[in-house]
Amino acid sequence: MATVRVQRDDFDPGAEAEALARGRTDVGAVASFVGYCRDEGGKLAALELEHYCGMAEEEIARAAREAEARWPLIAVTVIHRYGRLAPGERIVFVAVAAAHRGAAFAAAEMLMDYLKTRAPFWKRAIRVDGAAEGWVEAKTDDDRSAARWSRDAAASSGS
Amino acid sequence: MKALYFAWVRERVGKAEEELSPPAGVTTVADLIAWLAKQGEGYAHAFEKPLAVRAALDRVHARSDASIAGAKEVAFFPPMTGG
Numbered sequence: 001m002a003t004v005r006v007q008r009d010d011f012d013p014g015a016e017a018e019a020l021a022r023g024r025t026d027v028g029a030v031a032s033f034v035g036y037c038r039d040e041g042g043k044l045a046a047l048e049l050e051h052y053c054g055m056a057e058e059e060i061a062r063a064a065r066e067a068e069a070r071w072p073l074i075a076v077t078v079i080h081r082y083g084r085l086a087p088g089e090r091i092v093f094v095a096v097a098a099a100h101r102g103a104a105f106a107a108a109e110m111l112m113d114y115l116k117t118r119a120p121f122w123k124r125a126i127r128v129d130g131a132a133e134g135w136v137e138a139k140t141d142d143d144r145s146a147a148r149w150s151r152d153a154a155a156s157s158g159s
Numbered sequence: 160m161k162a163l164y165f166a167w168v169r170e171r172v173g174k175a176e177e178e179l180s181p182p183a184g185v186t187t188v189a190d191l192i193a194w195l196a197k198q199g200e201g202y203a204h205a206f207e208k209p210l211a212v213r214a215a216l217d218r219v220h221a222r223s224d225a226s227i228a229g230a231k232e233v234a235f236f237p238p239m240t241g242g
Contacts, residue, residue, distance in 0.1 A: 035242055049241070050166055052234060055218035056241075080241060092242050112242055118220065120234075121241025122166035135167050138238030 002064035002076035006056045008083045013093055020075045020097035027074050031104035032095035033112055039087035045128045047136075049082040049091070052120035056080065063114040067096070070110070071103035078111060080121065110149045117146040160227070164205070165236035168212060171205035179233070188214045189223040191233065205235070213238060 005011075013034045021027040037047050064076045079093040094111045098104040123136040162179045164172045185194045189209065196206035206212060214221045216230040227233060 051241070052163065052165055052215070052218075052236070055215055055234070058218050059220075116242035117239060119241045120165065120215070120236060120239055122237060123240045124166070135237065136240045138240050142242075 001068060001073075002061060002078065004057050004060045004064065004077075005079045006051060006053070006060070007079065007081060010081070010090060011079050011093055013090065013095075016077055016079065016093060017095045020077060020095055024074070024097075026099060027097045028099045029101040029104040030095060030097045031101065031108040032093065033108050034090055035092040035112070037085045037087050037089045037091055040125075043127055043129075044087055044125055045130075046087075046126045047085050047091070048124040048126060049085060050122045050124070051080070051082045055120050059119050060115065063111055063118065066114070067107040067110055071098065071107045073098050073103060073107055076107070076111070078115070080115065080119065082121065084126075113142070113146040113149060116142045160230055161232045163232065163234040165234065167237055168205045168235045171201050173201045181227075186226060186228065187223065188216070188221050188225050188227060188233075191227055192223070192235070195235075211237065 013032060017030050017032040020030050060078050064078060067073060073096055075097040077095045081091055085091055094108050096104045096107040125136055126133050160179050161176060163176045169175050181191055181194050185191055192206050192209045195202050212235050215234040216225060217232050
């Protein structure tokens with residue numbers, strides 16, 4: 001049911017969010033999130049996003065199925081970009097349509113937490129000075145954020 | 160089995176993918192990592208901290224104790240930083 005797209009191109013978040021409710025009368029809420037590339041205080045020139053083609057789509061779809069099993073959702077759209085992204089550019093989009101806002105907000109937040117820790121994407125930071133560039137390290141905060149959605153410890157390990 | 164490497168694992172190994180034929184006795188993801196670490200300098204560097212490397216079998220996250228029997232594709236990569 002979820003729409004999952006992994007693409008190099010930009011997207012229109014307004015149009016994507018609106019599309020979830022268009023032509024329907026059962027949608028009471030659409031919650032959406034857009035993640036952007038930020039410049040880290042002027043130090044970052046760009047991010048290079050690498051992904052595991054095939055698994056990225058499948059893993060996002062698995063997360064969407066978990067969200068759908070957990071809350072009564074009407075529609076889900078997830079878009080994740082890859083390639084070189086400059087500060088200010090959109091990276092990721094999650095939108096959830098439901099009858100009520102509680103489910104829409106919660107599912108959108110869970111999907112973002114899962115995306116950060118389970119979707120196979122890796123960011124390389126390209127600095128303005130050109131010298132020090134490197135792979136962005138995973139944050140333990142992100143693991144904690146994702147773990148709070150787990151029903152048990154086994155589910156959080158991604159097995 | 161086909162092996163795929165991503166991010167700094169790919170850079171250290173020096174290739175994005177290859178065909179692997181591990182010997183009998185290599186039955187789990189952890190065994191495979193230990194065997195790969197002995198395949199040369201780049202591999203040793205990539206797998207020097209086995210716990211820092213994540214794995215997937217046939218495009219599904221796998222723990223280090225997961226069996227590799229029957230897997231067609233194995234992937235190794237650092238903890239993910241998408242979103």
